[in-house]
Structures are given as structure tokens and as C-alpha cells.
Amino acid sequence: DGGITQSPKYLFRKEGQNVTLSCEQNLNHDAMYWYRQDPGQGLRLIYYSQIVNDFQKGDIAEGYSVSREKKESFPLTVTSAQKNPTAFYLCASSPDKGIYGYTFGSGTRLTVV
């Protein structure tokens, strides 16, 4: 079955360490996205990418970095510069500009201690 795989589901890191969250899709979608969700709140866009080797900052890109070397992969690195990294991170993809809807992964819950 096609879909988006995020790994790991839970991640614990010490403060000051960089950590990379994995996102892989086998839907042949061109566009991919990263969102952050805090408890009781909606999703906020971190980065998005329309094609390989191209990506744009979203609303809260500071302290995060991404790469898009392959169509099916869009990893997110949470750097030590992110002041409050503990959150639920969601990856999504869409075949075009999202007119047919986004497909989301099941998320990675990152806890920084």
C-alpha cells in the first residue's frame, strides 16, 4: 500500500543535540511538507518542497533544516538553535498543489530533555 512513513514514532534527545526525523513516501507525489503541532493547537508549517533539490521556508523555519535529494524523501533536522523543539512533527505529501488533498504520515513525537 502507498503512503507516508515517518520514523521513529517517539524520539527522545538531550538539549543541545541535533536530531533528524525521517519522512519517506511511495505515492510518487511531487510536493512534501513538514508541520509542527503543539498540544491543543493546529499545525504550523515548517518547510515545504515542490520538487527535488528545492524547498521553501514556512511560517516557523527558524531552528530547522531540510533536504530534498530524492523525490520520495524529505528529512527534517531539528537543530540546537530551535528553542522549544518538544512537539509532534507531521510530514505530508501531495501530487500537485494540494488540490486533491494532502496525505499525512502518522507523526513523530519529539521530546527534548
Add this chain to the structure above:
Amino acid sequence: LAKTTQPISMDSYEGQEVNITCSHNNIATNDYITWYQQFPSQGPRFIIQGYKTKVTNEVASLFIPADRKSSTLSLPRVSLSDTAVYYCLVAGMTTDSWGKLQFGAGTQVVVTP
């Protein structure tokens, strides 16, 4: 991007119809309306999208009046498993606005027996 406003929460009993109205007063000509459903600790799931009038699928109906300044998601005969957060979004199809889906806090729907 058009800002959306929807109720924070709604309660319902099993078997009833639930209608969630979303206002989007500054929706642009090229914008379309889409709704997502999210269960705790999962990624949002695309429910339905539309541009004008009425759209129906196996899960829900979406009613959009002629002025498109609001839309109503209708969930027929809800069950306990419909308890979730529902997000209304307005998405653009232009080069400047694609990829920038704005998720608000959504509407928490609670269905009780």
C-alpha cells in the same frame, strides 16, 4: 491567504447529524475549501474539498453558498468514532499561495452515546 474561523468545540449524540460552519470572509477567487479530520496522535486525514455549491462523498457533505464566504461540513449520523478535531482550510492554487495550508485550532467534535 484567507483566514478561517470555526467553533472551538461541538457536542453531539450518536446518530445525529453534525454541522460545522466555517467562515472565510476574504476568500480569493482561486481559493478552494478543504476539510481535514484528526484523531489524537495521528496525522490529519483529508475529508472533502470544494469550490462552490455542494459536494458529497461517502463520508461527508460540504455546502458552500454563492458568496463563498462560509462553508458548512455536514457529518450524517455520527458515531463514537467520529470524535475528532475537524479543520477547515482555504487553499490557493496560485504560485504564491500553494503549499501554505494554514491549520487553525480546528473544531473538537465529541460524540457521546
